[in-house]
Amino acid sequence: MSDYRIPSNEDVRTGQLAGADLRRRNLRGAALAGADLVGADLSEADLREAILTGARLARANLAGATLRLATLKGANLREAIIEGANLFGANLRLADLRGARARGANFAQADLVGVQAADAYFSGANLWAADLRLADLANANLGQAELSTADLKEANLEGTNLRDAQLSGAKLSRACLAGADVAGADFSDARLVAADLSGLDLRAAVLVRADLHEADVSGAVLPPDGE
Numbered sequence: 106m107s108d109y110r111i112p113s114n115e116d117v118r119t120g121q122l123a124g125a126d127l128r129r130r131n132l133r134g135a136a137l138a139g140a141d142l143v144g145a146d147l148s149e150a151d152l153r154e155a156i157l158t159g160a161r162l163a164r165a166n167l168a169g170a171t172l173r174l175a176t177l178k179g180a181n182l183r184e185a186i187i188e189g190a191n192l193f194g195a196n197l198r199l200a201d202l203r204g205a206r207a208r209g210a211n212f213a214q215a216d217l218v219g220v221q222a223a224d225a226y227f228s229g230a231n232l233w234a235a236d237l238r239l240a241d242l243a244n245a246n247l248g249q250a251e252l253s254t255a256d257l258k259e260a261n262l263e264g265t266n267l268r269d270a271q272l273s274g275a276k277l278s279r280a281c282l283a284g285a286d287v288a289g290a291d292f293s294d295a296r297l298v299a300a301d302l303s304g305l306d307l308r309a310a311v312l313v314r315a316d317l318h319e320a321d322v323s324g325a326v327l328p329p330d331g332e
Contacts, residue, residue, distance in 0.1 A: 109146045123161075148186075213251075228266075248286075 109126035116122055120140030129149045138158040142165050149169040156176050163183045167190050176196045187207040195215045202222040213233040223243045231251045237260050244264040254274040262282045269289040278298040288309040296316045304324040312328065 120160075 110124055112122055112125040112127065116125065117135075120137055122137075122145050123141045123143045125142070125145045127145055127147045127150050129151075130147070131151045132155055133151050133153045135152065135155045137160055138156050140157065140160045142160055142162045144164045145162070146166045147170050148166045150167075150171070152170055152172045152175050154174050155172065157180050158176050158178045160177065160180045162177075162185050163181050164185060165182070166186045168186050168188045170187075170190045172190060172192045172195050174194045175192070177200050178196050178198045179200060180197070181201045182205050183201050184204040185202075185206070187205055187210050189209050190207070191211045192215050193211050193213050195212070197212075197220055198216050199219045200217070200221075202220055202225050205222065205225045207225060207227050207230055209229045210227070211231045212235050213231050215232070215235045217232075217235055217237045217240055219239045220237070221241050222245055223241050225242070225245045227250050228246045228248045229250060230247070232247075232255050233251050234254045235252070235256070237255055237257045240257070240260045242265050243261050245262075246266045247270050248266045248268045250267075250270045252270055252272045252275050255272070256276045257280050258276050258278045260277070260280045262280055262285050264284040265282070265286075267282075267285050267287045267290045271291050272295050273291050273293040275292070275295045277292075277300050278296050279300060280297070281301040282305060283301050283303050285305060287305055287307060291311040292315045293311055293313045294315065297320050298316055299319040299321075300317075301321045302317075302325050303321045305322075306326045308326055308328050310328070
């Protein structure tokens with residue numbers, strides 16, 4: 106028996122949708138700025154180009170939902186389930202994604218500037234060319250994530266799982282990677298200028314043509330010359 110409630114048209118109009126059953130609902134282009142969607146079931150919903158600025162989506166289920174080009178600026182997605190969702194080109198600037206589960210989600214070319222995503226799960230997610238400047242990804246799981254050409258300048262990746270992640274051509278200038286797990290991570294052609302790589306074991310990472318100019322490698326274990 107589902108604990109979700111069936112929302113009325115008035116609920117949808119006023120954005121009072123906490124705990125609502127919106128599975129597979131067509132909400133393309135919906136105006137839901139500031140809406141209360143805490144704990145709502147939006148799995149496989151069509152939210153393409155929807156306006157969800159400042160919406161409250163904590164603990165909501167967005168698994169398999171389509172949010173292509175949606176606006177979620179400043180939205181609260183804390184502990185939300187976003188697994189397999191499509192957020193291509195979405196605006197998530199300054200959103201709260203702490204503890205969110207986004208395994209296998211598509212964030213390609215998304216705006217994630219300044220997001221709070223500590224302890225979030227992005228394993229296997231597609232973040233190709235995403236803008237993650239100033240993002241807080243401390244202790245997040247980005248194992249096997251696609252981050253090629255992503256912009257991670259000044260991002261906090263302290264303690265982050267980057268095992269087998271693809272970061273070729275990524276911009277990581279002044280990013281903090283202290284304590285991160287980078288085994289098998291591919292930093293080919295990445296810019297790590299003035300990045301904090303202190304204490305990292307880089308022996309199993311790929312650093313071909315990576316720019317480490319002024320990077321802090323104090324205490325780091327570097328691969329042998331020529332590797």
